[in-house]
Amino acid sequence: MINKHKIPATALIIVLSFLFRPIPGRAEDRDIYDLDLKQLLEVKVETLNKRPQHLFELPAATTVIDRQEIERSGAQTIPDLLARVPGVFVKQVSSRETVVAIRNDIQMFNTSLLVLIDGTPYYNQTTANVVWSMLPIAVEDVDRIEIIRGDGGTTWGTNSSSGVINIITRSPDSEPVARFSAGGGLHAPFRLHAVTSTGFLRLSAHAEQDQGWSDDPSTYANGYVSGRYDTSLADWNMHLGGRLFGNLANDVTGGYTGIVSDEKNHGFDTSISVSRTFGEDKFSARGFIYNYNADFAIAEAPGIQQSLGDVEMRYSHLFAPGHRTRFAINYRHYLSEIPPQRFLEQRHQKITDSLVNLTIDHESRLTATTTINLGLRYERFSILQDNNGLFSSSLRLSHYLNKNTLAWGSYNRSYQFPSYLMSDISVLAAVKDNTYYYQTGNPALDPEKNDSWEIGLRSLLGNGIFLDASTFYGRTRDEIIIDPTALRITHMGPMTRIDQFYTNHIKSTTWGAEMSLGVDIGKALHSDLGLTWFHRRSREQDSIYRGNINDQYAPDYKITVNSRYTFSDALDFSLFFLYEPAHDNNVTTKYASPRRTDAHFRADGSINYHFSPRGTLSAGFKNLFNSGVKWDVPSVIARPVSVEPSVFLNLKYHW
Amino acid sequence: MKIPVCPIIIAIILLLTVLAGASVVPAEVGPEYTVKAAMVRNFAKFTRWPEDSVSKQKKKGMCLCLMGDEAILASFAGIGGKTVKDRTIVLKWVDNLAGLGDCDLLFVTRETRTNMARIMEAVKGRPVLTIGETSEFTRAGGMITFFLKQGRIRFRINPDAVRRSGLKLSSSLLELATIVHPSIGESEQ
Numbered sequence: 128m129i130n131k132h133k134i135p136a137t138a139l140i141i142v143l144s145f146l147f148r149p150i151p152g153r154a155e156d157r158d159i160y161d162l163d164l165k166q167l168l169e170v171k172v173e174t175l176n177k178r179p180q181h182l183f184e185l186p187a188a189t190t191v192i193d194r195q196e197i198e199r200s201g202a203q204t205i206p207d208l209l210a211r212v213p214g215v216f217v218k219q220v221s222s223r224e225t226v227v228a229i230r231n232d233i234q235m236f237n238t239s240l241l242v243l244i245d246g247t248p249y250y251n252q253t254t255a256n257v258v259w260s261m262l263p264i265a266v267e268d269v270d271r272i273e274i275i276r277g278d279g280g281t282t283w284g285t286n287s288s289s290g291v292i293n294i295i296t297r298s299p300d301s302e303p304v305a306r307f308s309a310g311g312g313l314h315a316p317f318r319l320h321a322v323t324s325t326g327f328l329r330l331s332a333h334a335e336q337d338q339g340w341s342d343d344p345s346t347y348a349n350g351y352v353s354g355r356y357d358t359s360l361a362d363w364n365m366h367l368g369g370r371l372f373g374n375l376a377n378d379v380t381g382g383y384t385g386i387v388s389d390e391k392n393h394g395f396d397t398s399i400s401v402s403r404t405f406g407e408d409k410f411s412a413r414g415f416i417y418n419y420n421a422d423f424a425i426a427e428a429p430g431i432q433q434s435l436g437d438v439e440m441r442y443s444h445l446f447a448p449g450h451r452t453r454f455a456i457n458y459r460h461y462l463s464e465i466p467p468q469r470f471l472e473q474r475h476q477k478i479t480d481s482l483v484n485l486t487i488d489h490e491s492r493l494t495a496t497t498t499i500n501l502g503l504r505y506e507r508f509s510i511l512q513d514n515n516g517l518f519s520s521s522l523r524l525s526h527y528l529n530k531n532t533l534a535w536g537s538y539n540r541s542y543q544f545p546s547y548l549m550s551d552i553s554v555l556a557a558v559k560d561n562t563y564y565y566q567t568g569n570p571a572l573d574p575e576k577n578d579s580w581e582i583g584l585r586s587l588l589g590n591g592i593f594l595d596a597s598t599f600y601g602r603t604r605d606e607i608i609i610d611p612t613a614l615r616i617t618h619m620g621p622m623t624r625i626d627q628f629y630t631n632h633i634k635s636t637t638w639g640a641e642m643s644l645g646v647d648i649g650k651a652l653h654s655d656l657g658l659t660w661f662h663r664r665s666r667e668q669d670s671i672y673r674g675n676i677n678d679q680y681a682p683d684y685k686i687t688v689n690s691r692y693t694f695s696d697a698l699d700f701s702l703f704f705l706y707e708p709a710h711d712n713n714v715t716t717k718y719a720s721p722r723r724t725d726a727h728f729r730a731d732g733s734i735n736y737h738f739s740p741r742g743t744l745s746a747g748f749k750n751l752f753n754s755g756v757k758w759d760v761p762s763v764i765a766r767p768v769s770v771e772p773s774v775f776l777n778l779k780y781h782w
Numbered sequence: 783m784k785i786p787v788c789p790i791i792i793a794i795i796l797l798l799t800v801l802a803g804a805s806v807v808p809a810e811v812g813p814e815y816t817v818k819a820a821m822v823r824n825f826a827k828f829t830r831w832p833e834d835s836v837s838k839q840k841k842k843g844m845c846l847c848l849m850g851d852e853a854i855l856a857s858f859a860g861i862g863g864k865t866v867k868d869r870t871i872v873l874k875w876v877d878n879l880a881g882l883g884d885c886d887l888l889f890v891t892r893e894t895r896t897n898m899a900r901i902m903e904a905v906k907g908r909p910v911l912t913i914g915e916t917s918e919f920t921r922a923g924g925m926i927t928f929f930l931k932q933g934r935i936r937f938r939i940n941p942d943a944v945r946r947s948g949l950k951l952s953s954s955l956l957e958l959a960t961i962v963h964p965s966i967g968e969s970e971q
């Protein structure tokens with residue numbers, strides 16, 4: 128049970144002794160600060176050509192997709208951009224919905240991937256995943272996307288054991304006075320986007336509408352308006368923001384029952400953040416409220432109301448140059464109201480939960496070439512019946528092998544909490560031979576325990592070649608799984624109802640490697656080759672569980688090539704290829720039939736004509752070569768679908 | 783008996799890390815932003831602010847605003863609290879245009895997302911010594927721009943932009959700089 132999860136005493140001693148150890152002097156820095164200008168002009172500097180130093184030095188597998196890449200790629204959704212990243216699996220399962228996983232199985236309810244917008248978590252607490260189609264952000268409003276592969280537990284907390292995607296929005300002062308874009312095409316959504324900014328206040332509006340795929344007749348319309356105001360009070364920086372969003376979908380097929388219905392979703396969020404520096408120290412605080420009302424037609428579950436309140440304070444203290452400690456305290460409050468449903472039952476109609484966490488993270492530059500980072504996080508989440516609090520820990524180390532090559536390694540331990548679906552709710556999962564199969568929550572679940580080890584290398588090899596490689600091994604204990612051997616059978620006349628409960632009886636291991644090789648060929652062409660190798664294996668943890676065990680429903684490997692070619696100042700071209708081999712999608716339940724995704728290529732591209740310094744006309748395509756390829760993803764679709772290729776035009780103009 | 787593997791691994795790694803710390807970096811090599819921070823302090827020494835602006839700001843010291851990559855805060859910490867002409871350098875992290883109100887110096891890193899023209903507009907006509915690192919910064923009307931040459935830091939000065947702000951730079955500083963006039967190019971002194 129939970130009280131077994133105690134922090135190892137040795138690790139605590141190491142952390143404390145490290146924090147309070149004498150800090151070595153940085154005589155060379157102090158000397159530099161006192162040099163005069165003529166002497167400074169003679170000092171040779173260490174620099175990392177073209178790449179932001181703090182990203183290069185991160186002791187984690189990290190990829191950043193920046194504004195320039197977003198603009199040139201022609202990508203129309205955030206998952207389209209994520210597909211380019213090694214270690215990230217992306218599967219578009221309908222014209223509207225996409226499933227994203229990092230170093231994990233491709234499944235709809237992916238609880239181990241945390242998605243943030245400007246540092247704030249956006250996820251559906253009922254299933255603990257992100258519904259990408261309901262995320263109130265369009266690529267036009269994104270400044271950059273930071274993808275951290277591997278365990279982010281000590282830094283980011285709950286539900287980030289396989290990775291973190293942090294979407295950073297554009298600030299008012301980064302925008303022109305106004306900009307506008309419009310686009311549409313064959314099997315592509317019609318999109319309109321408008322932004323205006325004074326430098327302090329930014330307003331943005333987005334609308335898109337889609338007619339669905341030949342294989343999946345559901346259609347959708349999404350829209351939102353958002354605003355952000357940046358100001359300053361004395362030495363305090365302040366941001367105020369908010370969004371109103373909604374979407375409509377018609378003819379959505381229920382995931383298991385096949386019932387076709389419509390859905391309406393709408394919501395709002397609002398945030399405030401303040402920050403200031405005290406010399407080299409920094410304090411920041413933010414508050415966030417998120418509320419939405421959703422009909423999950425895929426589960427025939429209309430009218431679900433969910434809210435999140437989040438408050439966080441951070442303080443970053445520099446003890447001496449190169450020795451920094453960050454403290455954070457965070458409180459979240461969740462509220463879900465689920466009205467009576469036809470195929471979904473819950474123990475409580477109104478569910479409230481709260482999460483408190485404390486984080487301490489210390490970074491020390493031991494020498495000019497070696498940095499160590501120790502993280503410790505305490506979390507207490509009321510969703511757990513035995514709520515004693517949990518400690519996550521991490522140790523990260525980085526070392527410059529030479530001026531342009533960094534090696535890093537890390538060990539992480541973190542926990543993954545059950546969702547309401549796993550702990551509180553019964554949902555109809557299949558109807559077969561006069562039998563209703565329900566997946567039923569278990570309030571006595573333990574959190575999953577994750578341990579992972581990673582090693583990576585980042586290097587500027589010269590001649591415009593950049594290598595970023597990492598390998599990992601992860602181990603999960605107490606994995607939460609639907610247990611077909613833990614049954615409750617109820618006879619209802621000619622029909623039978625079988626409840627299958629979630630239990631903690633599986634252990635899994637994952638291992639793999641990722642590599643990205645960026646090459647500049649002349650000034651005009653840049654290409655990134657991405658290689659991913661992934662494997663996952665699951666076994667019984669104890670003798671209680673005797674059901675089927677799924678090993679992996681993600682491809683064994685993935686190959687991507689992402690190229691950008693600049694013909695002239697007026698014309699450039701972006702082309703992206705992906706290949707994934709066929710893979711099984713077996714579901715670990717008694718009633719499931721084996722499912723399979725065909726091997727497939729994908730090609731996305733965009734040719735961009737900058738007809739004036741203010742305007743760009745783009746012609747793009749997406750999912751080329753995918754036509755006729757069948758894929759089927761657990762928990763998402765009742766039957767295999769064929770992905771539809773699309774072609775589109777897009778016009779952008781700014782003032 | 784079960785051996786606690788994880789703490790032992792952590793302890794071994796920590797020990798190896800501390801032992802690895804014995805390596806020494808050559809003294810003549812400095813981290814890029816430490817050198818730039820020291821140069822910014824020197825720029826302040828060679829700059830004369832208008833009398834009225836100094837008298838207003840004197841109580842608060844000399845406000846050095848930083849914009850862009852937060853990672854540079856640690857490098858600039860070494861000049862925070864040091865004095866220049868009896869004024870104490872006070873560091874201020876700025877993440878939006880509204881925060882530029884009381885800056886005496888402004889350093890904009892290459893990582894900033896902020897539109898350069900908007901930054902220049904926000905400090906236009908005020909005695910703020912603007913320092914940057916990109917050609918976009920120079921084109922937008924920035925005063926001093928760092929660049930790298932043969933592994934060493936050099937800087938360009940745009941005297942027209944300095945003049946318009948009401949600041950005066952010492953000839954000793956101009957002698958060490960590459961002078962640039964965005965409309966007609968640059969010339970070595």
